């Protein structure tokens with residue numbers, strides 16, 4: 001609104017004048033320390049009229065009075081604006097004339113509502129932003145790539161960190177190609193045919209997050225019961241390799257923090273251990289327990305990678321306790337298998353209890369038992385079993401010794 005507009009709006013009706021005046025009085029400029037003095041003028045209006053004065057004259061007088069009031073008003077506004085301007089900005093050009101000051105006033109009046117609008121608009125978006133863009137960088141899985149050797153093998157990528165607001169109840173799993181691999185509601189991936197596909201993880205309460213896990217199923221031969229002839233309590237001792245740098249004691253290959261494996265020792269998963277594990281799973285299933293093969297054979301290089309990941313995810317101390325250095329891991333022997341279960345975190349399941357009671361019947365030992373941490377060098381791992389054959393497994397189970405104690409290494 002500029003000066004001209006203000007003048008044009010000053011129609012000679014009292015009503016209009018009052019309305020216009022009210023607008024200025026209530027303007028939130030903050031600079032009106034003293035109210036404009038229209039009252040005396042209005043009093044004059046009521047006192048002056050006499051009986052002889054014609055209606056036309058009264059009308060003119062009214063107009064004149066309005067004009068005077070308006071002029072006073074302009075002067076007051078200009079004065080106030082000048083004062084305000086000085087307060088707000090000490091470097092402002094105070095030497096400008098009345099006209100300049102008036103312009104400043106109008107611009108100040110015009111700016112205030114704009115600033116309010118901007119402030120309101122600026123406060124609104126942050127309340128909407130979190131729902132529109134959830135932070136997916138927080139989500140962490142143990143792996144984004146899974147290799148399954150044989151049709152029927154089961155693998156899993158464990159969620160380490162959930163997105164904001166999500167728990168395991170919000171997990172939604174699906175496969176890009178169910179002829180290659182299927183996935184259940186808890187993320188267990190089962191190989192169906194050789195090939196590659198993706199398992200896609202999403203969360204029903206975080207619709208913008210979608211994580212792909214690449215699954216490769218190798219052209220392995222399906223392992224079925226070639227061991228049918230062998231009675232349950234006659235699991236043979238594992239094969240003995242004559243590679244240089246291997247440490248055998250009493251026919252048992254040792255791999256720990258003291259006796260390490262050579263980098264080029266890469267036997268793959270031991271077929272006898274695998275067959276015995278399948279029998280163990282079948283027996284568990286008959287009693288209502290679900291045990292599946294998780295991580296098994298790992299090469300020297302794969303162990304290095306896993307170790308690095310553990311350090312990144314959990315820190316040095318955790319990695320030292322749960323992830324062996326390459327060469328120190330039993331998984332490189334091809335005789336160690338990590339058990340998985342549909343029931344949840346394995347160490348908390350009934351499957352873990354069953355495994356501790358029955359693993360020896362199939363030639364396995366719980367390699368890192370509770371209370372033997374200072375002997376084995378590792379924390380208790382209810383899921384990690386090691387194939388040693390029936391003779392050693394039965395003796396160790398009966399004695400309650402860990403492998404280091406049994407072999408006289410501790």
Ligand SMILES: [Zn+2]
Pocket residue numbers: 295331336337338383384385
């Ligand atoms: Zn393990």
